[in-house]
Amino acid sequence: MSILEEVLSSNDAYVDSFGDKGQLAMPPARGFAILTCMDARLDPAKYAGLSEGDAHVIRNAGGRASDDAIRSLVISYKLLGTKEWFVIHHRDCGMELFTDDVIRGLLASSLETAEIGADGFTDVGAGPGSREGDYIDWLTIADQAASVTEDVRRIKAHPLVPSGIPVYGYIYDVATGRLIEVPEATEVGRAG
Amino acid sequence: MSILEEVLSSNDAYVDSFGDKGQLAMPPARGFAILTCMDARLDPAKYAGLSEGDAHVIRNAGGRASDDAIRSLVISYKLLGTKEWFVIHHRDCGMELFTDDVIRGLLASSLETAEIGADGFTDVGAGPGSREGDYIDWLTIADQAASVTEDVRRIKAHPLVPSGIPVYGYIYDVATGRLIEVPEATEVGRAG
Known part of the structure; x- marks a missing residue:
């Protein structure tokens, strides 16, 4: 069966x-929202x-507090009544394995899928690529606890986010399924 | 129990x-990605x-092909090898119930949660609000099939998306759980 047939089945x-x-x-019965990574190993409903x-x-890629995530959170709160939010990044995240320069270089080289190895990503495609990636902030992650804290801080500081909304910062451990608190993030996220 | 305690339990x-x-x-074993709405009634893993x-x-709110969704899709393909994508909006989506002007007005009035009624959203909060919402494109939806088709078209036309990636356009029916094809979208999404 094709992927499409499998999904429809x-x-x-x-x-x-x-x-x-x-x-x-339509409004979430339990009144909260989770912002987390697109990673295939994460099932937020289950975890x-x-x-x-x-x-x-x-x-999204990384579970980052992008402008689009904030658009969604503001709609979630203002129109649909969620009152508590979670920011949940995770261990072994792909966003830790590259930098803006790396993905920009790979995309400029070709648009085919790169290979992952112990040394990072290697482009195996034949061109043409595109320099359009130079104009995108890829929101990579250098340190998980720091990225969670930065994202909670960005959300809390947004002018459309009321100060009273608690935002909890966690890291999901893909090896165990465990949610691990990032205390600095939760401290920022509970302030207000 | 608090929401936080419930989640941790x-x-x-x-x-x-x-x-x-x-x-x-880390790379998705079945090699595909789904872009869909944040709506609480949708569980993509289950549907x-x-x-x-x-x-x-x-x-995200609406399952829209925002810049951030495209950032995520490009990472999904280029670094983690997904080769087929789905865009899945849904019936009875909150994004159909308001316009940019409506949410901008509500946010300018107060930052408290508005009430939903048969006539739409009513602001019940006491100020202050913020005009910051004027600077956000809320990506509301006037017509579901059209929004799916537009989003598939935007993805297919993006310079970082190879033409050979099929993108399937579907609407999820919250009344039945059924995925319903948007043939115009799939036609656009299979081209290339």
């Missing part, structure tokens, strides 16, 4: 077991115990 | 049943049949 099974979930309301209807989940 | 249970998932590799390690999941 799984969806058929989900529809068959859907039950009364069609009755769920945080979410059922359908419980909480907003925002995901 | 659920996480404890997840850790206890984690099994051998610590062995999963698309994903296990931990299978696929990247990118989520």
Whole structure:
């Protein structure tokens, strides 16, 4: 089966077991939101115990507090009533394995997928590439605890975020499934 | 229990049943990525049949192809090898219930949560608000099929996206759990 066929087949099974979930309301029942990484190993519903209807989940490369994540958080709060937020980065994140210069160079070399090895990424493609990557801030991560704290600080300092919203900073350990607090981040995130 | 205590308690249970998932590799095992909405009623792992390690999941308000979503998709492809992407918006999306003017007005009025009623959102907070919302494109949705098609088109036209990547356009029906194809979007997304 193709990927598309597999996804649609799984969806058929989900529809068959859907039950009364069609009755769920739009605002998150448990009134919170999670910002986390797109990493395939992370399932926020599973690691945080979410059922359908419980909480907003925002995901991007790194789980970073990008402008777009803040757009989503402000909508989550202002229109749909979430009152507590989590920022959850994770160990062994791909965003730690490169820098803006590295991905810009790889993209300029070719648009084919690079290979990961012990020494980092190697471009194996044949051109043409694009220099458009030079104009993107890739939001890479040098230190996880620092990135969580910086992102919580950015969210708390945003003029559209009320000071009273607690923001909890955590790191997800992909080796164990455990959420580990980043105390500096939570301290910033509870202030207000 | 507080929300934080509930999440950490659920996480404890997840850790206890984690099994051998610590062995999963960073690149998505099934080589694809899903861009979808943060809506609490959507669980992409469940509606698309994903296990931990299978696929990247990118989520924001609306599931829109924002600059940040494209940053994430390019990383997903170039560094972590996904080769097929889905754009999945959904019925009864909050992004259909307001316009840039509406949310800008609500945020200028106060930073407290607005109430949803049959006539839309009403601000019930006491000021001060902020005009900072005037500088954000909220990426609202007027028509779901059109928004999926526009987003697929934007992704396919991006200079860092190789033309050969298929992008499938779907709408998730929150009443039934069903993924419904947007044929115009898939046509655009398969071209190249």
